[in-house]
Amino acid sequence: MKYDDMRKAHQYMSECAAEASRIARGVPAARLNAPTHCPDWDLRALVDHWVLYTSHGLEHRALRRQLPDDLIARDFTADPQWAKEYADQLDRAVAAWADPAVWEGEVPLGTAAMPAADVASMIVKEMAVHGWDVAVATGQELRISDDAARFVLDVVERYGDLYRQYDGFGAALPVPEDAPLFERALGASGRDPRQGIVRRDG
16 A cells, blocks of 8 residues: 555544544443344344454454454453543554554465455445444434545445445445435445434345
8 A cells, every 4th residue: 555545544543543542432232232224233233343353353453463352352341431442442552553664465364365455445334334224223414524434435445345245235225426425425325314214125
C-alpha cells in the first residue's frame, strides 16, 4: 500500500473508531437484551461481536496474533464500564496501526492469510456498519465524513461477495445512485438505511 493511501486509511480508522466509541457510550444497559434488526442477534450479542472484532481483533491483526479463546467467548457487556474499556481498546488498536510497516505483508487468518491493508480496511468497515447497527438499535445516528463513507462503500463493494459467502451480508438492497455514500454502503451490505432492516437470503 502506498504511504498516502495508508495514511488516509489510518485517518478513516481513527475517525470511525471515535464514532464507535461515541455510539457505545450511548447504549443503555437496560436495552442490552432487546432484539435488533440483525437476525438472531439481540443487542448484547451485536455489541459483543462489534467490540471483539473492531477493537481486540484490530489490535491482534496488527500484531499478527490470533484472537485467544477467552476473548472470543467473553461477554464484554457484563462489565458496567464496557463502553470505556472499548474506547480504550480502540485507542490501543488504532495506535498499533500507526506504524506504516504494519500495513505491509499479510495477516494470518486461521489457515489462510490476507494482505494487511485489506484486513485493516475490512475492520474499519465493521466499525462503521456495525456501529450503524448499534446506533439504529439504540435510537442513535452514526455520523462520519463523506470521505470515510466513500472508503466504507469501496470496501463493501470490493468484498461484498466474500461477506455474502459467509452470511455476513444479505442480498444488496437497491439504493438511489445519488443517495448519500454511507446509505449506498448500507444498501450494498443488505441493510435498509431508511428502516434499519437487514435482509438475508432465504
